[in-house]
Structures are given as C-alpha cells and as structure tokens.
Amino acid sequence: MDAFAEYVTTRSVRLRRTAFLLTGDWASADDLVQTALTKAWLAWRRIEGDPDPYVYRILTNTHASWWRRRWRGEVPTGDLPERAVPDFATGAGEKEALWSAIGELSDRQRAVIVLHYFEGLTMPQCAAALGCSLGTVKTQLARALKRLRVHPEIKLAGVGP
Amino acid sequence: MSFTEDDLRDLLAERTAVAPRRDTDVAQIVRRGRRVLLARWTVGVALTGAAAAAMLTFMPGEPPATMAAKPRPTLSTTSSMRALTPMDLQPPATLDGLKRTGGMSATGMGWGQDLPATPATRLVSVYCQDTGAWVVISLRGTKEGKAARCGADGVRFEVKRQVKKIRVWVFPAGAPVDDRPIAECVVHDKKLGTCDGRYAATELVRYDVAFAMAGDTGSQLAGNWAVGVYSGG
Numbered sequence: 001m002d003a004f005a006e007y008v009t010t011r012s013v014r015l016r017r018t019a020f021l022l023t024g025d026w027a028s029a030d031d032l033v034q035t036a037l038t039k040a041w042l043a044w045r046r047i048e049g050d051p052d053p054y055v056y057r058i059l060t061n062t063h064a065s066w067w068r069r070r071w072r073g074e075v076p077t078g079d080l081p082e083r084a085v086p087d088f089a090t091g092a093g094e095k096e097a098l099w100s101a102i103g104e105l106s107d108r109q110r111a112v113i114v115l116h117y118f119e120g121l122t123m124p125q126c127a128a129a130l131g132c133s134l135g136t137v138k139t140q141l142a143r144a145l146k147r148l149r150v151h152p153e154i155k156l157a158g159v160g161p
Numbered sequence: 162m163s164f165t166e167d168d169l170r171d172l173l174a175e176r177t178a179v180a181p182r183r184d185t186d187v188a189q190i191v192r193r194g195r196r197v198l199l200a201r202w203t204v205g206v207a208l209t210g211a212a213a214a215a216m217l218t219f220m221p222g223e224p225p226a227t228m229a230a231k232p233r234p235t236l237s238t239t240s241s242m243r244a245l246t247p248m249d250l251q252p253p254a255t256l257d258g259l260k261r262t263g264g265m266s267a268t269g270m271g272w273g274q275d276l277p278a279t280p281a282t283r284l285v286s287v288y289c290q291d292t293g294a295w296v297v298i299s300l301r302g303t304k305e306g307k308a309a310r311c312g313a314d315g316v317r318f319e320v321k322r323q324v325k326k327i328r329v330w331v332f333p334a335g336a337p338v339d340d341r342p343i344a345e346c347v348v349h350d351k352k353l354g355t356c357d358g359r360y361a362a363t364e365l366v367r368y369d370v371a372f373a374m375a376g377d378t379g380s381q382l383a384g385n386w387a388v389g390v391y392s393g394g
Contacts, residue, residue, distance in 0.1 A: 005187045012185035017177035041194040118173040150164045
C-alpha cells in the first residue's frame with residue numbers, strides 16, 4: 001500500500017467527521033472528502049512531512065468555494081413557517097439551538113470552530129490551515145463564539161484551557 | 162442561554178459520533194485524480210497549442226532560403242537566455258552527414274509532441290533556449306528513449322530501430338527529475354516511475370510517467386526549443 005492509500009485508510013473516518021461539521025450533512029461531507037482527497041492526490045508528491053495541514057487546508061478551501069457558489073435562494077411563500085420551541089427542560093433543546101447556530105455561521109467562522117474545538121488545532125495551526133493570519137483567526141473565533149453565545153471565560157471545574 | 166467551550170466540544174463530538182458507514186474508496190479517488198490530470202493536460206495542450214500556433218513552425222526537410230540563411234545558434238546565444246524566437250533555434254540542415262528530414266520549433270514547454278519518422282530516420286537532435294531544460298525523447302510504441310538535460314549542443318538520440326513516431330517532451334530545468342541510476346534510489350516506485358519522490362530520468366521515456374510530470378509542472382511554460390529529425394540514405 002502506498003503512502004497516499006495508507007493516509008486515506010487511516011484518516012478518512014476523521015476527515016469525514018470534520019467535513020460533516022463543515023457541511024452539515026453526510027452526503028455533502030462524503031463529496032467534500034472525495035474532492036479534497038483527489039486534490040491531495042494530485043499534489044501528493046509535493047507534500048513533505050505531515051499531510052494533515054495540507055489536507056485540512058484543501059478541505060476548508062474547497063468547502064469555502066462550494067459555500068460561495070451555493071444557491072441560497074429563498075422559496076417565496078405567503079405563510080411564515082412555524083418556529084420550533086426549544087425544549088429547555090431536557091437540555092436537548094439548548095443543544096439543538098447551539099447546533100443550529102453553528103449552521104448559521106459563515107464558512108470561515110465555522111471552519112475555525114471545527115478546526116479548533118473538534119480537531120484540537122492551536123490557533124497558529126488553524127491560521128496555517130486556513131491560509132490566513134493569526135489575528136484573523138482570533139477575530140473570527142471571537143465573533144463565532146459571540147454568535148454562539150459561548151463564553152470562553154466560563155470553564156468547567158478541572159477542565160484545562 | 163449561554164454555553165461553555167466544553168459544551169461546544171461535547172456537541173461537536175456528539176454530532177459526529179454516529180456516522181453512516183461508508184468506506185472511502187482510494188481507487189476511486191486515484192481514478193478521479195487521473196481524470197483531472199488528463200483534463201488539465203488536454204486543456205493545457207489546447208491552450209498552449211492555440212497560443213503557440215503562430216509561432217509553431219514545422220520545418221520541411223529542405224529549409225527555405227530565408228531560413229537557411231540564418232546561422233545556427235551558438236553556445237553563447239542559447240545560454241544567454243535572451244528572448245530567442247523559435248526560428249533562432251533552427252536545427253542545422255545537415256548533421257553528422259545526415260540530412261534533416263523533419264522537425265519543429267516551439268515556444269512552450271511541458272507538453273509532448275509527436276514527430277513522424279521513416280525507416281531511414283537515424284538521429285533526433287533537440288536544441289533549447291534554456292540549456293538546463295530536461296529533454297525526453299522516446300520512440301513511440303517501444304521502451305527506447307533518452308532523458309537528459311539540454312546542453313549547449315542540445316540533446317541527441319540515435320534512432321536504431323524503425324518507428325513511425327518520435328515523441329519529444331521538453332520540461333523546465335527545475336522539473337522534479339532524479340537522474341541517478343535506479344539502483345541508487347532508496348525508494349523506487351516502479352509504477353509511478355519515481356526515485357525518492359522525484360521522477361526517475363530513466364523512467365521518463367514512459368508516456369505515463371512523462372504525462373504525470375507534465376501534470377505536476379504544468380503545460381503552459383514559456384521556453385523556446387526546436388527539434389530536428391535526421392535521416393540517412
């Protein structure tokens with residue numbers, strides 16, 4: 001098995017999950033991973049060292065280009081849709097609200113959230129993966145957290161930064 | 162309603178914990194990649210061909226008087242990297258007692274060109290503006306050929322068997338080529354034709370290997386070169 005095949009075999013499950021968090025559905029996630037890995041295959045010989053940063057970059061860039069091209073047209077209707085009432089009693093409603101809010105973030109904010117909180121990348125690593133400055137990552141992260149109503153200053157007891 | 166960073170981490174992990182089972186097919190990815198390479202190469206050839214159409218000159222066996230009057234470029238002219246035109250790089254009408262029976266000149270590198278050969282074809286000689294450029298000459302339908310850096314006198318290849326076509330590729334000097342003997346490679350990938358991650362010079366006579374390198378280097382690279390096909394008898 002060559003290095004590329006080995007990489008795909010070992011990392012595809014994780015990449016699918018990351019892609020799902022970026023796209024919001026599994027079918028698009030599969031398409032995104034396939035496309036990103038195809039691009040990675042084309043550049044494989046030029047990738048030196050750990051391929052992950054390159055693949056993350058391809059993944060987020062490809063998703064961003066899809067996001068920009070995606071049709072966001074509304075369907076005209078005379079009736080307002082019913083709004084879901086969150087079920088605060090069980091906590092499931094709060095999670096649903098948070099998940100829904102993640103879906104409404106911009107592609108860049110969402111990518112920062114996913115790379116930092118799901119993939120565990122540091123902010124400089126996020127900046128490298130997204131091809132932007134550290135300052136931009138910090139700004140995007142702060143804006144995203146504000147929109148999600150996540151307060152970094154609130155920590156659970158015994159949980160590190 | 163507000164959340165902590167841990168709520169966020171938990172949610173992201175929770176939402177991806179149960180994923181529909183689907184294996185990523187490596188073979189499918191590679192097939193898709195090859196299709197992209199082919200498309201890129203085809204588009205590159207088409208664009209380069211269109212752009213170079215005005216400059217591309219297929220040379221007859223007997224050069225017209227205006228072409229014959231031009232002196233052949235010397236070492237100093239080819240290596241000085243001045244803006245040479247394909248006509249400056251015209252191969253000589255005779256070489257080693259052989260008569261030029263065909264040839265061409267081009268302004269772009271990174272793509273292959275087929276030249277017709279006859280049973281009388283004995284020699285192929287390639288001249289480049291960039292004297293470090295990589296030249297790959299192969300006899301189509303065989304495993305014979307040569308890959309070498311373009312020197313001051315170009316690159317020559319003796320044709321010792323009868324073929325109908327001779328394929329010539331010219332790549333920039335910085336192309337990822339390793340010219341060590343295969344035996345010296347630590348990792349030799351026979352299928353990809355690579356030696357320690359770079360394309361093995363000896364494998365570049367294979368169409369698939371030269372094609373893959375063209376995909377890597379790009380096929381719209383500026384650089385003048387010319388080739389002459391010489392026949393005896």
